[in-house]
Amino acid sequence: MKQDKNTFKPLQKNKKAYFNYEVLEDLECGIALVGTEVKSIREGKFSFTDSYVTVSGHSLTLVGLTIQPYTHGSINNHDPARNRRLLAHKDEIKRLKRKVDEKGFTLIPTSIYLRGNLVKVQVSLCRGKQMHDKRNVIKERDLNRDTRRELKQMQY
Known part of the structure; x- marks a missing residue:
């Protein structure tokens, strides 16, 4: 059975990065892998822990x-x-390199x-959050959870 090129199956999301x-901006890249790496990724046996992307010359490295x-x-x-090469267009790589170098963003x-x-x-172009921003996110998440819980109890 042949798969359609437009089918999309998410394997894992980097929640810690969010x-x-x-x-600020997202970019879809291919990744250069060997055969056994593809099979392990299909099984979901990979980890994003402390991963980042570097720009060197005209290539992206994960x-x-x-x-x-x-x-x-x-x-x-x-x-x-091992470090893995990401596949993207040369113009996109140049644009990302300028943003990372000039403005202090990270990939x-x-x-x-x-x-x-x-x-x-x-791959996302990101800016680091301050500690007070993280505390505000936690506070909002707790408030939303409490209001959902209250609304659920009021329905019964």
């Missing part, structure tokens, strides 16, 4: 993404902590998903 950073070795792999299994991978048979990474 808490620690203010997301640093810190850990992909666990494939369980049914042979001796030729991949290195779990963070925010989600990994399947589009058809291809593994894609959503």
Whole structure:
């Protein structure tokens, strides 16, 4: 059965990035992987912990993404902590490089998903949040949860 190129299957979202950073812009990139890495990603055996994207020359590099070795792999299994090249257009890379260099932004991978048979990474241009901003987010989340709980109890 052949999959449609437009089918979208989210595998994992980087929730910590949305808490620690203010997301300003998103970019969809391909990722250069070896065969056993693709199989491990399809099984969901990867982690975003402290991962980020660097811009060097005309290429993007994903640093810190850990992909666990494939369980049914042979001796030729991949290195779990290697840096991986991201695939994007040269003009987009130049534009992101200017923003990261001039304004102090950072590039963070925010989600990994399947589009058809291809593994894609959503890279976001982010600005770090201050501690008081994080406290406000926690406060709002708690208030919303309490109001939902009150409304649910009032319905019964």
